[in-house]
Amino acid sequence: MPPHSVEAEAPAVDLRVSVGGVELATPLILASGTWGYGPEALPYLDYSRVGALSPKGITRHPRAGNPEPRVRECNGGLLNSVGLENVGIEAFIADKLPLIRDYPTKRVVNFSGSSVEEFAEMAAMLAVAEGVDVLEANLSCPNVKAGGAAFGTDEGLVRETTAAVRGASRGRPVWIKLSPNVTSISTMARAARDTGADAVTVANSFLGLSFDTRTRRPVFANVVSGYSGPAIKPMMLRLVYEVARELPGFPVVGLGGVMEAEDAVEYFLAGACAFGVGTAALVDPRCAGRIVDGLEAYCRSQGFERIRDLQGAIVR
Amino acid sequence: MPPHSVEAEAPAVDLRVSVGGVELATPLILASGTWGYGPEALPYLDYSRVGALSPKGITRHPRAGNPEPRVRECNGGLLNSVGLENVGIEAFIADKLPLIRDYPTKRVVNFSGSSVEEFAEMAAMLAVAEGVDVLEANLSCPNVKAGGAAFGTDEGLVRETTAAVRGASRGRPVWIKLSPNVTSISTMARAARDTGADAVTVANSFLGLSFDTRTRRPVFANVVSGYSGPAIKPMMLRLVYEVARELPGFPVVGLGGVMEAEDAVEYFLAGACAFGVGTAALVDPRCAGRIVDGLEAYCRSQGFERIRDLQGAIVR
Amino acid sequence: MIQAAEFFQAPVVHIAEPGGDAALFEVELELPGLAGRCAPGQYFLVRVGEGVDPLLRRVFLLAGASREGVVLQHHASSPAEAERLRALLQSSWQLDAFGPHGTAFAVDDARDALIAASGVGVAAAAFLATRHLLAGRAVRLLVPEEMAEAAQSLVEAVGDEGILVAHFDLPLEGPALEARLAAEFASAPGHAAYAAGPRALVDAFAAAAARHDGPAQVCLTDSTISCGFGMCLACVVDTPAGRRRICTEGLVFDAAAFR
Amino acid sequence: MIQAAEFFQAPVVHIAEPGGDAALFEVELELPGLAGRCAPGQYFLVRVGEGVDPLLRRVFLLAGASREGVVLQHHASSPAEAERLRALLQSSWQLDAFGPHGTAFAVDDARDALIAASGVGVAAAAFLATRHLLAGRAVRLLVPEEMAEAAQSLVEAVGDEGILVAHFDLPLEGPALEARLAAEFASAPGHAAYAAGPRALVDAFAAAAARHDGPAQVCLTDSTISCGFGMCLACVVDTPAGRRRICTEGLVFDAAAFR
Ligand SMILES: Cc1cc2nc3c(=O)[nH]c(=O)nc-3n(C[C@H](O)[C@H](O)[C@H](O)COP(=O)(O)OP(=O)(O)OC[C@H]3O[C@@H](n4cnc5c(N)ncnc54)[C@H](O)[C@@H]3O)c2cc1C
Ligand SMILES: Cc1cc2nc3c(=O)[nH]c(=O)nc-3n(C[C@H](O)[C@H](O)[C@H](O)COP(=O)(O)OP(=O)(O)OC[C@H]3O[C@@H](n4cnc5c(N)ncnc54)[C@H](O)[C@@H]3O)c2cc1C
């Protein structure tokens, strides 16, 4: 039963959504990497209006990440080569998780392995860590053993990694975060679904690069970086649309360039059951509250009592 | 020997480039689809400063293209679903080609087949048409026979189509325009190179879509459309960089979001030997002259006597 | 008659809101000596800001021309978009504007005029009305109810003895408007008839003008214009006389083209 | 002392060019009653325009604070970028600004001051100098030659009896500046020493301050700040005391952190 709202005339909108059995209070997920580990964002938002928090992506060992500069704006998008700087899984579980365990939201822990075995090892640790609601495997990071190509661009590796993480997760929900740099996103999503994923996150940043024409050097030490923000929204919407159409009923978390409530509505129409917000945090961490309020107002204006009914609600 | 310039102090920059044996007066190519058939742009530019003109892409039969709306701006990029409206190859050769035959530039004729046989049939017609300098096969259009997936996303189809076009081209240069919506652009470029392509154009627009949140309808009748302009530049640069690195020495024409001379310099640094300008034409058709002038000034300021030396001139 | 359009860097003199539609705004540009080349129905392609958002030029319809310069109106996609563009215009000393562009109304000022207009079309209609008024002809200007006030003030600026503003409270789509326009034509035999507005108004006007015994022309003011230079085929419409690019072969057409 | 920063919608009172560096510009915001909470070394995170380009907030360094409001300076990536941002600022009635943000200089106004500054750091230095002058202390302000004039005018605005502007004509990188700064330290025993500028100046200053017998603090004014809220790790630097986020744990650090 949706919580009865006090203002009688403006009927409350039921903002709850379910992502493959995981109940979220609202459909907004704080994407990994742009909201810190959680406490950093506390002063700017109300976690009870946030469906889930994905802390900074963690790796098996601490990483210092890439040298400066790590971020560069470009024509409505953001290039980042932070290089997955993080405290490592042990310190995350010991020092960071306790800080966010009592937040009134779900915790979707994003992790990157450099091999299938490492993904499984990390999944096993997260499976028993208190306060981890969902394991989100970031397949858009390089497979160090196999020459550095991203896991998410090889169907076989997606199957192997998903199965390994599923096997080690002790029943905790497993989301697979896919790479958008593929010919057929639905093939990768199907591979994840068929090997035990409860949902797919579509998707991590696109590969991009930029040169400083004055010095004729690449902007980033690693040359290639991740491209995100408003500029990638139309492409990510197409990827979400394809997965939702090819795998009807399979939960998709859509993200890429969501800055306002209208952007989130497009992801629902494309078929997503929830959406992520990453780069927008860097512009204004209050955007989370603003977007959820905007969605509530949109549902009222369009006559939707439950936000989940927006999913795929395209008018032909 | 570069043409000797009158202003003694400002040494002329040699703007000539060669793309797989095709000599262009300057490295700027007017990309297919945004400059009309050629005469429409005449009032706004000096064709002797344009390396090559790619008229509107043609198909075997005339096409009315898609219903309105056909274009929609989005966060620094452009979505288009024109639907390849064109007069068809017969009318192009009879009515359009004669108008541009005497322009002081090269003509790179862009054509899209709905099957491998149709690509070959069109190539044979263009191979003997007077005034066609280069055949550019647009593999980023749907293969109607095989369920509509784009030719450019299937390695085998890229080989088959390139070989068929090569076979029918009677020795005229063949460029293959690739689709950017692939996992490995270098695999597709290698497939084209190994079956007779003289160069690859990297690349056509990305797939994207957008919804009108007021009406909850897709903006375009075909739902999915082509995404181009400034927003796609970092991703296209990465694709050009990968092809140039994996297939050293193989000519790449790079395009995507070039609005100013600095953008073109980035494509040279990524490894392109020439670059295309598409969406920028819609903003200001005078941009062609402005970009070539800007490149000349850039070469002078950086001490390059020949613009072709900019190719891959990254400072490590 | 198609005037040779040019690229200008034109200083912004004044920015205003004509009223009647929050998505409409008006800009006065300092372009001395251009009045003679500007005709009703024509427009300027204006680059708003220098960034990537907005990217393409916007259509600014000619609403008037004087010795000092031109008055243009733009119909944004929403009031919020209008505010965004206005703010960008305020910050630019000079505007990159290409025009006067496109075909113009052939003004037959030997006849009284019947003009139907909606949205930004009202600005073109007012410009058109002045030509007839200056020739001592009577003008009947028919606009939607919400535009009546704005039309009245535009006309007052022109000195309004000979002009009568009437309004209709009908949706642009559907048969009702066509019937109302047919009645207007019946009581305006031989008049020079013009319409300026979105496609729905133009279609109703063209149908109603079928048996009109005077010249009838239309101006499509709300089409999706992308390049505006006739190169991209984004504005192509089907007409009985074949496929036409609105941006260069319009915005003004003979009404018969839309029957 | 870290002041609790807040989001403000602040009217733009005045936009100016301080001179000395075409990529620098100054903005005065109407924020009455905030002076008491603003300290030298702090900054505001300002959203320029509402579009996607520019997308991230920009660092506007505090150059002064009064009853009416605050004066901020921004160092753009190039003169062209400065002009672009200035034009956008002109068109916004109110600016979305978050601040006073970051750590501040601990002002020890019981001592005379030695301040080295470059680029936008000169603005922070001037703000700092006023605190010492008000306490009747002497201030020696060392700036690069091209900034000397701008520093002089900033200081004149403050009433300059006790302040001496000296300048150096040395590259920020390389040993020469460190040697010059060491000489300055030698002739300023026990002074409160401060530096504000790009990393190269901060490193030279920190090295030269090794044997200084007074407090020495640095303010990193030209780092790549991305979010500014301590969330994205784009501004992290290695210091002997471990990894620090410049945006929240700086911009001001003890000089020892960069030795
Ligand atoms: C599509 C894409 C999107 C990305 N988005 C982001 C992002 O948004 N934020 C972010 O912080 N990073 C992001 N990254 C960066 C990426 O996750 C890390 O940079 C990557 O894990 C390291 O790969 P690298 O080539 O950057 O090498 P570096 O970052 O320079 O790493 C150096 C070395 O560390 C080792 N290494 C690399 N990855 C791992 C790993 N996962 N576990 C253990 N060791 C490793 C390898 O030997 C590697 O060569 C993205 C990468 C890709 C391909
Ligand atoms: C990545 C990508 C980028 C694109 N970029 C552009 C662009 O920038 N400009 C542009 O004008 N179009 C562009 N298109 C559109 C595309 O070239 C045409 O729309 C396409 O050829 C028709 O495919 P469609 O799905 O849009 O079907 P429609 O355009 O609706 O075509 C309808 C039907 O026509 C038939 N048909 C489709 N293609 C062909 C063909 N090549 N030859 C003969 N018959 C055909 C098919 O039966 C098809 O179902 C792009 C398409 C893709 C996939």
Ligand SMILES: Cc1cc2nc3c(=O)[nH]c(=O)nc-3n(C[C@H](O)[C@H](O)[C@H](O)COP(=O)(O)O)c2cc1C
């Ligand atoms: C600065 C930055 C850091 C990121 N770090 C991570 C990360 O650690 N793990 C991960 O899976 N994705 C990471 N991402 C990708 C985002 O989670 C998200 O998938 C992507 O940016 C697209 O969404 P957006 O456009 O809303 O940012 C990062 C993105 C940015 C901009």
Ligand SMILES: Cc1cc2nc3c(=O)[nH]c(=O)nc-3n(C[C@H](O)[C@H](O)[C@H](O)COP(=O)(O)O)c2cc1C
């Ligand atoms: C309106 C429009 C029409 C286009 N038509 C064609 C076409 O007919 N054939 C083709 O191969 N590419 C076509 N393209 C793709 C462009 O040639 C180019 O590959 C792409 O837009 C990326 O470059 P840009 O960002 O400079 O536009 C079209 C692009 C646009 C925007």
Ligand code: FES
């Ligand atoms: S808008 Fe491009 S041809 Fe008319």
Ligand code: FES
């Ligand atoms: S700029 Fe994001 S953490 Fe400092």
